Amino acid sequence: MKKLLCIPIVHNQADLGSLGSQLSLEGEKKYGVALWKDHLEKVEKSWDEIEIEISSQLKKISFNKVKIYQDGLPAAGDIGIKIIKDSAGKGSKNYSIINNLLTKGAKLEMAENKELLFKEYYLLSDINKADTPEKQLAAYLKYQELSQELLNNRDNYIASQINSTLNNGEIGIAFFGAAHSIIDKLNEDINVTVIQMFKDEISLNLIKK
Numbered sequence: 001m002k003k004l005l006c007i008p009i010v011h012n013q014a015d016l017g018s019l020g021s022q023l024s025l026e027g028e029k030k031y032g033v034a035l036w037k038d039h040l041e042k043v044e045k046s047w048d049e050i051e052i053e054i055s056s057q058l059k060k061i062s063f064n065k066v067k068i069y070q071d072g073l074p075a076a077g078d079i080g081i082k083i084i085k086d087s088a089g090k091g092s093k094n095y096s097i098i099n100n101l102l103t104k105g106a107k108l109e110m111a112e113n114k115e116l117l118f119k120e121y122y123l124l125s126d127i128n129k130a131d132t133p134e135k136q137l138a139a140y141l142k143y144q145e146l147s148q149e150l151l152n153n154r155d156n157y158i159a160s161q162i163n164s165t166l167n168n169g170e171i172g173i174a175f176f177g178a179a180h181s182i183i184d185k186l187n188e189d190i191n192v193t194v195i196q197m198f199k200d201e202i203s204l205n206l207i208k209k
Helices: 019-031 033-057 077-089 093-103 114-129 133-165 201-208
Strands: 002-009 066-070 171-177 190-194
Touching: 002 033, 019 033, 033 093, 033 201, 066 093, 066 133, 077 093, 093 171, 114 133, 133 171
Parallel strands: 002 171, 002 190, 066 171
Antiparallel strands: none
C-alpha cells in the first residue's frame, strides 16, 4: 500500500523572507496588532503540532521508506538538501521538520517544475516592479488571467511526480499551500490522510483563498 500525508500549510515569518515584514504590516492593518500577533504565535504552535503528528504517523515505518514533497521546491539531491538546511537555519519550521526527517533517512523528491515556478515568479515580480498605478494594474490583471492555469499545471506536475515516485510500502509527506488541488489527481492506490493543523481565524481565512 502507498500512503500520503497531505499537509496544507501556512508559512511562518521565516518562510516569507524579505516579504515577511511587509506582509506583517499589511496583516496588522487588516486585523489589528493584537490579533495578528496572536495569529503568528498560533502558526508557530501549529507547526509544532504538525511535527508531533508526523512522528506519530511514522512510528511503524523505517525512515528510508519516507519521501518528502515540498511546495515551491524544484530540486532534490544535494541542491535540494542544501536549500532545506539553509532555510531551516534561518528559522523556517516547515524546512526544519523536513531537515530532521532527512537526517533520519527520509528522501527528498523533486515535486515542482522549475519553469512553471519561474513563470509565476516573473508575473508577481512585474506587479512589484511596476512604477505607475496603471502598469501595476495591468500586471495584476495579467497575473490574475494566467495564475489559475499556472496553478493547474503545477498541480498536474506535482501529482505526476508523486504518482511516479511513491512506491508500495512507502509513506509520502506533501507540504503544500491549500490553494493546490493535488489529491484528486493522484492514483487510486495512494491512501491519502490530510493533516490540518492551522485552525485560527486568520489561518482559515488564508487557507480559503
